[in-house]
Amino acid sequence: MEPEKTEISKSWEPRIVMFCCNWCSYAGADGAGIGRFQQPASMRIIRVMCSSRVDPVHVFSAFLEGADAVLITGCHLGDCHYINGNEKTLVKFNFMRSMLKELGLEEERLQLNWISASEGEKFAEVVRMVTEQVRQLGPSVLKPEGVA
Amino acid sequence: MKTDITGAVAVVGGGIAGVQASLDLANSGYKVYLIESGPTIGGKMAQLDKTFPTSDCAACILSPKLVEASRHPNIELLTYSEVLAIDGVAGDFTVKIKKKSRYVDETKCTGCGDCIEKCPKKVSDGFNEGLAPRKAIYLSFPQAVPRIMTIDPENCIYLSKGKCGNCAKVCKRGAIDYAQKDQKLSLKAGAVILAAGFEAFNPKGLEAYRPEHPDVVTSLQFERLLNASGPYHGHLQTSKGTEPKKIAFIQCVGSRNQKLSKKYCSSVCCMYAVKQAVIAKEHDPEIECAIFNIDIRAFGKGFEEFYQRARNEKKVRFIRSRPSCVEANPLKGELRIPYENEDGSIAHEEFDMVVLSIGIGASESGKELARLAGVGLTGAGFINTSIENPMSTNRPGIFAAGAVQGPKDIPDTVAQASGAAAKAGALLSPARGTLESKKEFPPEKAVAGEPKVGVVVCQCGTNIGGFVNVPEVVSYANTLKNVAVAREEMYACSEDAQERIKEMIAEHGLNRVLVASCTPRTHEPLFQESCRAAGLNPYLFELVNIREHCSWIHQQEPEKATEKAKDIVRMGVSRVRCLAPLYKQELSLGHNALVLGGGISGLHAALEIAENEFEVLLVEKEPELGGLLRDITALQDGRKTGKILLPLLEKVRAHPLITVMTGSELIEVNGSVGNFKGRVRDREDREQEVSFAVAVLATGAEELSPAGYFSYGEFPNIITQSELEAELEGDFKAKHVVMVQCAGSRNKERPYCSRVCCITAVKNALRIKERDPSVIVHVLYREMRTYGAWEELYSRARAAGVRFIAYSDTRLPWIGENEVRVYDEITGFDLEIEADLIVLSAPLVAPASNRQIAPMFKVPLDSNGFFLEVHIKLRPVDFATEGVFLCGTAQAPKLVDESIAQAAAAASRACTILSRKSLESSAVISKVDTELCVGCGACEKVCPYGAISLTEVLLQKQGVFYKAKKSGINPALCKGCGACAMSCPTGALDQQHFKNDQLLAQVKDVFTYSEEVR
């Protein structure tokens, strides 16, 4: 590993835009709070009713505005409050990931994870894991100058 | 007479049964007093970690119901209150209660928990089953409703010794009141529902199982050990602090036990043990789990499949033996269980932990309540009811629901609770709506023009303020565009803070409000209501979470937490700026129901709805009413079926509000809740239009003709149980009867258990023995599933000499004309049994017509062809499609009393809609901009509710007329997921309240820009 990257990874806090569905992953985030599962302060959560609301437009504008990564979360497959919204999310996610390469971004900058309302600890775990991965990658090449 | 009826119901017991009954009644136009003896509602279910067979998190599915109950304008919560007397008669009871002192002013306490922190006295925590300490001032569990502290006077140092007083000192709201006294109240109610729940068996007296050993725990303790908010935060561990490697579960502790005079089966323990073993293995796949059992009673919907998965995929071991004791090594403390192997040899096995699967028992308080209410009990201490009236006690106007009436699982409890609500509703229907309260609000202000945002940042005591620099966040908020005022509050959710928010809106002429505090999932409605009370549309309010999502998870990094809180507020302000007022649409509705199916469930559903004074159309495809029950000649309790069926048929036919159409089929359905239209065709092919507001599917099930199983069809003396039922009423001559269970179920083709066959077989075996005790009856079974009170039939049959022989699915019995050969699993012998009559217990199967009915109503079927309810635990008779309900064997095989309870439940759920004056659509739905719509139909395909349809319209553009397709949304069906908005290629479709510009505003404001960039 290049030394500068490690240097960055210690001090630098990435900016990650996170989409949570109201019924599971947002509740999971609440659960993480209730359980006091400590996490890096990298995530900024945007609540939607269902993960299937998340549009590629939202994801790509997040990157253009300066996101180092985008994390979409929803209910476990089969548990979506709207029957099968998250299956649609999964399809869109795969499509968006394939687009990332075109933009010159690493695949890992877009992530998808299913977190149930009861998985507060998992929520924290996911935040830690994704943050660490993005730290390793360093700031996004699309991040405009002067943006924090 | 009618004027004497009180339109209120007293529901005693705040567990899931009481809560469900209360919600149904409150939503059907009645006032409800929900009386709970503990400090919070939620009951036993709140203590559970997960629920079987779906492993749903219990608290997560329960909490919304608790919050709904506490907020409902028609429900008055009386927690920490005991019933002293129930006087009067049906329609006009007086219920006297004692409201015990909490020593905390309910109107002032915000539940912040500052007092808990400062309370020096630790005591054993009942909610955690004694595995963890709590303080003398406490909140039972984190999601307790109401969120009000209680001082336990026995342990409080101030109340017992006059010293300490810490809680009063730290409470900034002055809520502690050591001088508070018990209060006596007297309530008027037309009906009473007893839902006092059960008491888990206390294994203290069973010394052979070493209940005092720290690693011998009860199943309830084990639930807490598994739970994330439990004593070890969900890290399963032994008393030594190590992770257990081997766990044993001992079944039937305090059930199926003659010696303890617990003769019944508790119905739930097998399944919860299987669930606990599976979850333990999810915590750590290395853990070995062994379940010691007599039979695994996996009789409910999806249970058998869950059990088989546990056995085959999760490798949970099932040992068919009831250990007589648990041994503990006195030096090392290890636990050892001696048990009998299948070959009769004795094995000894060591375990790190032993879980006692304790049964459901009648509670002392339940019995006392029954005594006060003057209702009769069964020998086991449960409230006595009959098969045909499973919710009615012997005292008119007093009903029973849940485990107080006998052991049952959550869905059966919920069904019975709804059923009791239907009964109470029917009794009081002349007074429906007389005591209802509605919240009144001032007219809404117009909000056009520049946004003027008011921001409130909550300290939440030290919960937020201890980690986030709140004043700094407030001054930052003041710098943001369109913010007219920003303030802090110590507790934004408290009653007085609500008043200040209203004043702030008036004083600054605000048209938007942002509160930064805790989670919108629980608190948004509260603030929305305050905004509405100040004349602001509730959708102009936004709640952002800087507690769960910030202060609580960045406790070591206060600076970063403060920065993040600022970001969250900035994102919130930019969102709230773009919010627009939204309105729920009023939809008209009809007030009649369609009941499909005229078996026992359909008949009861129709009758209950009609008794609630709504019209019913009952459609049955056979020429006669009665369904499956026409083939069954005796009930489980030995009475003739006609005893209950004939009077019921009479009542249904005579009821002025019920129209019966026999020999008729429903062939088409259109529309949605409130306004369904359908067509019914009779045997002569005449068709008729029908309209209805709600539908109850009670299409039943049928007995499988077990061709291909156990030589059925090869010899005339091989018959099914229902053929036997008929013979038992005629000339029955057989001398050697062999019954074979699971003839066509619990196999590859039909993996489910048909639930009723074991009880039916035992019932019929007893009938044979009663006719002629010299007849030899053998029952070949895989597992005897005579659950609940029917375990007694099983004991009686054994006492009467019926011989029970266990066979295994890997070595099926061989059936000849006059002989049956079977390998006895338990003794290991090959047996040859003489037989002149062989009776196959064939399962109930879903009728093929379900496949036509399901798509008409857009409702799903399960993999076995039965209708699939929306939530297997808490909504057992509801479909996801609003206004359509199900009950009885259409949902899964079940007994007559269970079908009746479910039928009443479906009726109750239907009445919550029928009693409304109008329907409200949700406001957070999608809308189409027809200008932009290109009619591609992507949205139509993606919509999971069939709420979107394309219609052809005639357009004129540039002087040309042309036809085009445009998408349209039915607001009654749209549930507001937003998937269509994502699918729309032109931006024509957008989800209200989560519009593209609103979400993009948030995305943009995740980031800050340096001066030059700006």
Ligand code: FES
């Ligand atoms: S509601 Fe959570 S993913 Fe659909």
